[in-house]
Amino acid sequence: MQEDQRVFDVAIVGGGIGGTMLGTVLARHGVRVLLLEGSGHPRFAIGESTVPETTFGLRVLARRYDVPELEHLATNAALRRHVSSNSGVKRNFSFIYHREGEPTRPDECTQYPTWGPPLGPDSHYFRQDVDAYMFHVAVSYGVTAYTHTMVDDVKFEEDGATLVTRDRGTFRGLVRGRRRRHAGGPARAPRAATGTALPHEVAHDLHAHGGRAPLRRRGAFA
Numbered sequence: 001m002q003e004d005q006r007v008f009d010v011a012i013v014g015g016g017i018g019g020t021m022l023g024t025v026l027a028r029h030g031v032r033v034l035l036l037e038g039s040g041h042p043r044f045a046i047g048e049s050t051v052p053e054t055t056f057g058l059r060v061l062a063r064r065y066d067v068p069e070l071e072h073l074a075t076n077a078a079l080r081r082h083v084s085s086n087s088g089v090k091r092n093f094s095f096i097y098h099r100e101g102e103p104t105r106p107d108e109c110t111q112y113p114t115w116g117p118p119l120g121p122d123s124h125y126f127r128q129d130v131d132a133y134m135f136h137v138a139v140s141y142g143v144t145a146y147t148h149t150m151v152d153d154v155k156f157e158e159d160g161a162t163l164v165t166r167d168r169g170t171f172r173g174l175v176r177g178r179r180r181r182h183a184g185g186p187a188r189a190p191r192a193a194t195g196t197a198l199p200h201e202v203a204h205d206l207h208a209h210g211g212r213a214p215l216r217r218r219g220a221f222a
Ligand SMILES: Cc1cc2nc3c(=O)[nH]c(=O)nc-3n(C[C@H](O)[C@H](O)[C@H](O)COP(=O)(O)OP(=O)(O)OC[C@H]3O[C@@H](n4cnc5c(N)ncnc54)[C@H](O)[C@@H]3O)c2cc1C
Pocket: 013, 014, 015, 016, 017, 018, 019, 036, 037, 038, 039, 045, 046, 047, 048, 049, 050, 054, 149, 150, 151, 152
């Protein structure tokens, strides 16, 4: 049986906008990231409006972690140019209490305006395009990603963790310094848990952050 002996520091379950952004930032700073996504891209996703906090936060993330692609999500013009012309402008959030057959009462309405130029406008993401874009950004920064790989279980053990997937076998993670030694040989990555055909059955040596200085102490996020 073939063994995949790549070592990862972090495994992320879910390749949506959150998982891909996290994976991108980590990979950008040398963390070896494995990302497992149960569906594929593009795929439908809900939750699309930025607010000033989102827009500003994305700019901070982009500059602090030196990932300019994140800034493409933070201005409407860049979003439409670089990510998806299907995305629109978000002008406000409105909440109105509706009484059947009655006009709206001013004291039962509220409106949360978003940013206008020059910092705005805020955006209405077409999430299926934005998420697909971020997935590819993550891969371009070195994240090892699998789509159509649903994680069914994560088992934490003394020397690491095992991610059990429905579609691609088992991913095995070890905390550095706690590798099991195989009889008669040096430390090796463990084999896949079951013996079905590759490539859908691979054993990965996920390398959790134990035994390694956190990024901040290594100065990577200075
Ligand atoms: C009705 C609604 C309106 C919203 N409106 C807004 C809004 O206007 N603005 C805003 O900022 N936010 C909004 N949100 C919130 C926003 O949608 C979420 O915060 C955002 O989508 C979370 O991103 P995520 O990447 O964490 O999760 P998701 O985008 O949900 O991605 C999770 C991914 O994980 C994958 N996955 C799940 N389980 C597994 C598994 N076991 N193994 C492998 N993969 C798995 C899924 O396939 C999916 O791709 C809204 C949410 C809802 C429900």
